[in-house]
Amino acid sequence: xxxxxxxxxxxxxxxxxxxxxxxxxxxxxxxxxxxxxxxxxxxxxxxxxxxxxxxxxxxxxxxxxxxxxxxxxxxxxxxxxxxxxxxxxxxxxxxxxxxxxxxxxxxxxxxxxxxxxxxxxxxxxxxxxxxxxxxxxxxxxxxxxxxxxxxxxxxxxxxxxxxxxxxxxxxxxxxxxxxxxxxxxxxxxxxxxxxxxxxxxxxxxxxxxxxxxxxxxxxxxxxxxxxxxxxxxxxxxxxxxxxxxxxxxxxxxxxxxxxxxxxxxxxxxxxxxxxxxxxxxxxxxxxxxxxxxxxxxxxxxxxxxxxxxxxxxxxxxxxxxxxxx
Amino acid sequence: xxxxxxxxxxxxxxxxxxxxxxxxxxxxxxxxxxxxxxxxxxxxxxxxxxxxxxxxxxxxxxxxxxxxxxxxxxxxxxxxxxxxxxxxxxxxxxxxxxxxxxxxxxxxxxxxxxxxxxxxxxxxxxxxxxxxxxxxxxxxxxxxxxxxxxxxxxxxxxxxxxxxxxxxxxxxxxxxxxxxxxxxxxxxxxxxxxxxxxxxxxxxxxxxxxxxxxxxxxxxxxxxxxxxxxxxxxxxxxxxxxxxxxxxxxxxxxxxxxxxxxxxxxxxxxxxxxxxxxxxxxxxxxxxxxxxxxxxxxxxxxxxxxxxx
Numbered sequence: 001x002x003x004x005x006x007x008x009x010x011x012x013x014x015x016x017x018x019x020x021x022x023x024x025x026x027x028x029x030x031x032x033x034x035x036x037x038x039x040x041x042x043x044x045x046x047x048x049x050x051x052x053x054x055x056x057x058x059x060x061x062x063x064x065x066x067x068x069x070x071x072x073x074x075x076x077x078x079x080x081x082x083x084x085x086x087x088x089x090x091x092x093x094x095x096x097x098x099x100x101x102x103x104x105x106x107x108x109x110x111x112x113x114x115x116x117x118x119x120x121x122x123x124x125x126x127x128x129x130x131x132x133x134x135x136x137x138x139x140x141x142x143x144x145x146x147x148x149x150x151x152x153x154x155x156x157x158x159x160x161x162x163x164x165x166x167x168x169x170x171x172x173x174x175x176x177x178x179x180x181x182x183x184x185x186x187x188x189x190x191x192x193x194x195x196x197x198x199x200x201x202x203x204x205x206x207x208x209x210x211x212x213x214x215x216x217x218x219x220x221x222x223x224x225x226x227x228x229x230x231x232x233x234x235x236x237x238x239x240x241x242x243x244x245x246x247x248x249x250x251x252x253x254x255x256x257x258x259x260x261x262x263x264x265x266x267x268x269x270x271x272x273x274x275x276x277x278x279x280x281x282x283x284x285x286x287x288x289x290x291x292x293x294x295x296x297x298x299x300x301x302x303x304x305x306x307x308x309x310x311x312x313x314x315x316x317x318x319x320x321x322x323x324x325x
Numbered sequence: 326x327x328x329x330x331x332x333x334x335x336x337x338x339x340x341x342x343x344x345x346x347x348x349x350x351x352x353x354x355x356x357x358x359x360x361x362x363x364x365x366x367x368x369x370x371x372x373x374x375x376x377x378x379x380x381x382x383x384x385x386x387x388x389x390x391x392x393x394x395x396x397x398x399x400x401x402x403x404x405x406x407x408x409x410x411x412x413x414x415x416x417x418x419x420x421x422x423x424x425x426x427x428x429x430x431x432x433x434x435x436x437x438x439x440x441x442x443x444x445x446x447x448x449x450x451x452x453x454x455x456x457x458x459x460x461x462x463x464x465x466x467x468x469x470x471x472x473x474x475x476x477x478x479x480x481x482x483x484x485x486x487x488x489x490x491x492x493x494x495x496x497x498x499x500x501x502x503x504x505x506x507x508x509x510x511x512x513x514x515x516x517x518x519x520x521x522x523x524x525x526x527x528x529x530x531x532x533x534x535x536x537x538x539x540x541x542x543x544x545x546x547x548x549x550x551x552x553x554x555x556x557x558x559x560x561x562x563x564x565x566x567x568x569x570x571x572x573x574x575x576x577x578x579x580x581x582x583x584x585x586x587x588x589x590x591x592x593x594x595x596x597x598x599x600x601x602x603x604x605x606x607x608x609x610x611x612x613x614x615x616x617x618x619x620x621x622x623x624x625x626x627x628x629x630x631x632x633x634x
Contacts, residue, residue: 142603146599147595148556153583293475
């Protein structure tokens with residue numbers, strides 16, 4: 001319980017740090033980025049809306065501490081300002097519209113990569129020196145050396161442009177109306193294959209190596225020798241005795257990865273023009289849409305922190321040693 | 326270009342003076358993996374240094390018709406604008422290696438300072454530094470990179486600054502753990518009792534004893550630097566007038582190289598990034614194997630003597 005409270009305090013502190021960063025960046029950066037933004041937005045906005053944005057970015061000549069307090073307050077009440085590129089939609093609405101696609105893409109890729117990677121890791125560790133153990137790690141390191149977005153470009157070129165197996169961009173075909181019917185769902189699924197596949201390809205190695213290394217340590221424990229002495233079947237020892245205990249670090253990694261799902265699919269979304277919040281973040285950067293940028297950054301941070309907190313809760317449940325400490 | 330010289334010199338000097346570490350260097354050369362990695366790195370450093378000789382003139386000069394497939398005149402073809410891809414790739418090595426190794430060295434330097442100070446002083450200093458490190462580790466890296474790069478004026482120095490700010494925390498955590506275990510050893514206590522100054526203890530007593538860990542974190546940081554620079558520039562957040570592997574990919578993607586099927590515009594730069602990262606990873610893997618016997622592959626599972634505490 002104390003551990004959870006301590007961590008909760010830490011997460012709140014981290015969130016406060018990112019809010020403060022958000023507050024400080026537009027105010028103290030050289031080159032006056034905010035003026036550039038206003039110069040661009042002048043034509044499309046009403047004067048009172050510009051006045052509101054000025055307030056958001058501290059151009060209203062109030063003392064700094066007052067600005068800071070009102071900024072923190074508006075963040076916690078969910079008021080993240082108004083998007084400039086998608087004017088006049090509020091930032092929170094823009095994020096709400098697109099976070100679903102990010103969660104879908106990231107979630108599917110994460111579950112596949114974690115399950116497959118852990119299984120491969122278990123087998124690799126159990127058959128040390130086998131094909132899986134000796135050939136896979138160098139191969140995975142090599143694949144992992146490629147910049148992620150480059151692999152995604154390659155996959156897009158090979159399977160999308162050259163072979164034409166999969167659609168090139170977006171989450172579903174233009175002209176389809178979203179709904180829970182077979183046509184729409186299968187269309188979304190075919191659009192999902194390539195982006196998800198590339199994420200799985202680059203992330204599976206980490207899962208596998210991590211699991212392999214913990215399994216090797218676990219396999220040296222006395223209770224494994226004991227289980228073998230009892231004459232239990234190898235598969236039972238492998239899964240029920242060794243893997244079950246080696247899985248704990250993977251739970252942590254899963255939680256961390258869950259948080260990064262929101263931000264991690266960013267490059268994928270950019271390459272495949274997938275309409276999630278990562279893609280939106282880049283659009284915001286290109287359109288000098290600072291309120292939207294900051295809103296997305298805060299959302300991603302909040303997701304990461306929340307996922308970490310959930311892992312803490314699960315961990316207390318799974319590992320009795322944490323409860324004692 | 327002094328930085329390229331740093332680039333070539335880094336791997337050997339990181340494990341130079343004391344006798345214990347000279348052993349590490351010899352073991353590295355003995356290891357096939359590490360040797361392959363070192364040769365590959367030296368090759369790329371050489372290509373980067375010789376770029377003005379091999380491809381004289383401004384690489385972004387338009388000197389041909391666009392989108393030509395590889396031929397005798399243009400070994401790697403031309404971009405959609407009509408620039409020679411080979412020249413772009415050779416010159417790109419300069420910026421990419423420079424930024425990668427600068428980021429690696431700077432981030433590792435910060436990590437060493439933070440790690441040593443944490444371990445040596447302990448208590449409040451340790452708590453505060455650990456807190457800061459953990460916050461940096463927890464904040465999502467790529468979005469943070471993007472938002473920092475978006476607010477700062479574009480340029481190579483911005484890219485380096487932003488990558489150092491986001492890249493040091495992971496290494497700091499590793500180095501702190503290692504330094505802390507050495508801090509508890511008797512010879513450090515002896516040094517404290519004899520009245521040596523804190524700085525001397527940190528850098529002359531503790532640091533040399535964790536050289537191999539410093540080296541693996543350094544290599545990791547360089548890999549991060551090269552990859553993250555390419556990512557930032559690919560997103561258009563670098564200085565798009567600089568020729569580097571990242572901007573090459575940015576322009577290839579912007580000019581629709583994927584859609585028109587001109588694969589030669591984006592394959593070479595990506596391959597170069599991958600090969601450099603792979604070479605660094607090979608050296609890293611070898612250092613790991615030399616210093617951590619448990620990871621050596623020839624040993625059978627049954628013969629493992631060590632156990633996790």
